[in-house]
Amino acid sequence: MADVIATDNLLTKVQRRTLEALMDIVIPAHEARGMPSAKTIDLMSYVNEFANTSIKKIESELDSLNESSLKESKIDFADLKVEDQQALTEKLKSIQHGFVQITVYQTLQCYYQDDTVLTALGMAPGAPFPNGNDVPQGDLKLLDPVRARGKIYRE
Amino acid sequence: MEDIVDVLIIGAGASSAAAAWSLSDTKMRILCLEQGDWMNPAEYPSTKKQWQILRGQYNQSPNARQWDTDYPINEDDSAISVANFNGVGGGTVLYSAHFPRLKPSDFKTNSLDGVADDWPIDYATLDPYFAQNDRNMGVSGLAGDPAIPYHEPPLPAVPIGKVGEKMGRGLNKLGWHWWPSDAAIITEDYEGREKCINLGPCNYGCAQGAKSSVDVAYWPMNQRLGVELKTRCRVREITVDENDMATGVIYFDENGVEHHQRAEVVIMACNGIGTPRLLLNSTSARFPNGLANRSGLVGKNLMFHPWGFVGGFFDEPLNSHLGPMGTCMLSQEFYETDPNRDFVRGYTLQFTRGQSLMDTAVNGTFGGEIPWGAGHHAAFEKYAGRGINVNICCEDLPEECNAVALDPVLTDSHGIPAPKVTYRLSENSERMMDHAVGKATEALQAAGAFQINPTGHVAGTGWHLMGTARMGKHPEKSVVNEWGRSHDVKNLFIIDGSIFVTAGAVNPTTTIQALALYVADTMKKNLANLFD
Numbered sequence: 001m002a003d004v005i006a007t008d009n010l011l012t013k014v015q016r017r018t019l020e021a022l023m024d025i026v027i028p029a030h031e032a033r034g035m036p037s038a039k040t041i042d043l044m045s046y047v048n049e050f051a052n053t054s055i056k057k058i059e060s061e062l063d064s065l066n067e068s069s070l071k072e073s074k075i076d077f078a079d080l081k082v083e084d085q086q087a088l089t090e091k092l093k094s095i096q097h098g099f100v101q102i103t104v105y106q107t108l109q110c111y112y113q114d115d116t117v118l119t120a121l122g123m124a125p126g127a128p129f130p131n132g133n134d135v136p137q138g139d140l141k142l143l144d145p146v147r148a149r150g151k152i153y154r155e
Numbered sequence: 156m157e158d159i160v161d162v163l164i165i166g167a168g169a170s171s172a173a174a175a176w177s178l179s180d181t182k183m184r185i186l187c188l189e190q191g192d193w194m195n196p197a198e199y200p201s202t203k204k205q206w207q208i209l210r211g212q213y214n215q216s217p218n219a220r221q222w223d224t225d226y227p228i229n230e231d232d233s234a235i236s237v238a239n240f241n242g243v244g245g246g247t248v249l250y251s252a253h254f255p256r257l258k259p260s261d262f263k264t265n266s267l268d269g270v271a272d273d274w275p276i277d278y279a280t281l282d283p284y285f286a287q288n289d290r291n292m293g294v295s296g297l298a299g300d301p302a303i304p305y306h307e308p309p310l311p312a313v314p315i316g317k318v319g320e321k322m323g324r325g326l327n328k329l330g331w332h333w334w335p336s337d338a339a340i341i342t343e344d345y346e347g348r349e350k351c352i353n354l355g356p357c358n359y360g361c362a363q364g365a366k367s368s369v370d371v372a373y374w375p376m377n378q379r380l381g382v383e384l385k386t387r388c389r390v391r392e393i394t395v396d397e398n399d400m401a402t403g404v405i406y407f408d409e410n411g412v413e414h415h416q417r418a419e420v421v422i423m424a425c426n427g428i429g430t431p432r433l434l435l436n437s438t439s440a441r442f443p444n445g446l447a448n449r450s451g452l453v454g455k456n457l458m459f460h461p462w463g464f465v466g467g468f469f470d471e472p473l474n475s476h477l478g479p480m481g482t483c484m485l486s487q488e489f490y491e492t493d494p495n496r497d498f499v500r501g502y503t504l505q506f507t508r509g510q511s512l513m514d515t516a517v518n519g520t521f522g523g524e525i526p527w528g529a530g531h532h533a534a535f536e537k538y539a540g541r542g543i544n545v546n547i548c549c550e551d552l553p554e555e556c557n558a559v560a561l562d563p564v565l566t567d568s569h570g571i572p573a574p575k576v577t578y579r580l581s582e583n584s585e586r587m588m589d590h591a592v593g594k595a596t597e598a599l600q601a602a603g604a605f606q607i608n609p610t611g612h613v614a615g616t617g618w619h620l621m622g623t624a625r626m627g628k629h630p631e632k633s634v635v636n637e638w639g640r641s642h643d644v645k646n647l648f649i650i651d652g653s654i655f656v657t658a659g660a661v662n663p664t665t666t667i668q669a670l671a672l673y674v675a676d677t678m679k680k681n682l683a684n685l686f687d
Contacts, residue, residue, distance in 0.1 A: 136314060153258050
């Protein structure tokens with residue numbers, strides 16, 4: 001059991017390291033924009049709560065990715081240099097249909113609902129209700145030429 | 156002593172709510188049976204942090220949603236899949252609340268254009284009922300639209316925002332019609348309800364209660380007026396006597412116990428799929444082909460609106476991910492027949508706001524527009540909140556080959572045969588869609604979009620269910636008469652989209668409700684000889 005995350009028991013240590021490395025490849029941090037790396041968000045808790053039917057597929061995708069790394073470089077994917085991780089994922093994307101598709105899909109969904117990400121994007125984090133959003137009325141004078149043209153329906 | 160109600164209404168959606176309200180002043184005993192539940196707005200996605208993913212729980216397709224209150228639909232032979240909702244409020248729980256009316260020409264397509272049939276009523280007949288329904292629902296809009304007879308929505312229009320300004324300027328360059336959409340969304344506090352706060356995902360239930368789904372706009376009022384409403388009651392069949400009069404319905408209650416509810420009058424409000432399904436399931440010695448089906452037209456002439464999409468993205472931030480998604484503005488430049496085109500009748504272009512941030516990221520990444528790695532954030536910014544969708548709503552002409560029948564195998568959880576839909580797009584619809592995709596693209600170009608994605612027809616858009624129990628003066632050519640009464644069963648009325656003769660090219664809910672109010676009012680005026 002030592003090779004299992006104690007908090008959620010969802011991934012092995014190798015799978016977890018592979019996942020973090022992959023998430024950082026997909027969405028790295030961007031300091032100037034204040035955007036965090038996807039590896040900093042708690043994907044597996046999210047998946048466990050909202051998409052638990054994806055867990056097996058994610059495990060399988062991570063295992064496959066790491067096996068590819070071991071086959072090509074004899075080391076775990078997480079231990080490759082970032083450039084080598086990028087090169088390997090680009091290569092696998094080009095030859096494997098649906099490469100890490102579910103993992104990336106869930107990563108994107110989780111990332112763009114995360115409070116820190118939404119805050120960095122200038123959005124109010126959390127539920128839309130009850131605060132709502134402001135939408136300007138818009139310039140209804142733009143309708144003047146439409147009005148001027150007159151009736152267009154048939155009786 | 157047997158319990159007999161005066162009026163039994165099947166279904167608690169848009170038409171049911173309006174008719175029940177109208178009939179309530181007769182002091183008749185009115186009972187509504189609804190197979191779904193009351194909704195709890197506190198559970199809607201927009202009350203939750205992960206609202207974007209939780210929208211999936213409110214999938215519009217009953218086959219995908221698979222709630223125990225849903226019934227399955229065989230769509231294997233249909234080019235469009237059905238969207239509906241079973242619960243108090245019916246389809247209005249998940250609709251976008253886009254509320255344009257049918258136009259005068261829609262009621263006389265045969266006289267004007269030589270296609271389909273004229274309705275037995277006209278726009279002027281429905282006009283006062285449109286207005287009454289606008290007041291009851293709480294409709295927002297801007298008076299003076301030159302594409303429709305003058306009417307004054309009771310509330311100010313939903314904000315068009317930067318999205319509307321952007322498209323409005325583009326359409327003005329082209330000299331095309333556009334107008335802020337009438338919307339069943341309250342923009343000011345109204346009748347005890349609080350105004351819209353732009354939560355956004357209207358199509359997954361409105362937590363604010365500002366969207367006028369009829370569970371909030373009508374039913375509380377109806378219940379105060381004495382209308383009874385029973386939920387989780389699924390009607391299996393309508394019963395009739397030897398005089399061809401409906402005697403009531405057999406239904407299963409929430410515990411699966413079968414009941415026979417007697418009624419003096421039965422009103423069907425189950426939508427364009429549910430109504431023919433129930434009629435076809437109500438066979439008897441006197442109606443071996445289904446109740447009220449001596450014309451053979453029950454289930455025939457199914458009309459959706461063939462629906463298409465063209466998306467565009469713009470250089471500047473539009474905040475298009477905020478605000479009521481489906482109700483911004485429309486163009487009806489190509490609504491009426493033009494003999495210079497290669498199709499008859501026309502379509503509406505409905506301009507809606509863009510995708511949520513999450514959807515932008517997912518669609519952009521898997522679509523190849525937003526890369527992995529260092530360029531991800533800049534590319535995301537290029538698309539997020541900068542998209543506008545042009546929805547294409549094509550008029551669908553009635554054809555008997557497009558139909559709802561009973562599936563020989565598929566049943567719901569009570570063993571009641573499920574509907575099977577057979578539907579294909581006509582050549583006229585295909586040509587109309589091609590024209591509309593071109594015009595939608597032209598509109599986005601004129602507005603300055605840097606990228607345009609012309610998707611065209613999309614199958615999962617069967618929101619509008621019409622024509623399967625059409626109205627008309629002649630019993631051999633229609634199922635109900637000009638005020639919704641069955642030709643064959645004199646105390647059976649139909650008030651949902653089934654009775655549409657033609658479909659127009661707009662979302663049908665406001666017209667469905669106006670029809671329901673008109674039918675109910677006509678019933679009241681004819682109470683002394685209702686069954687003659």
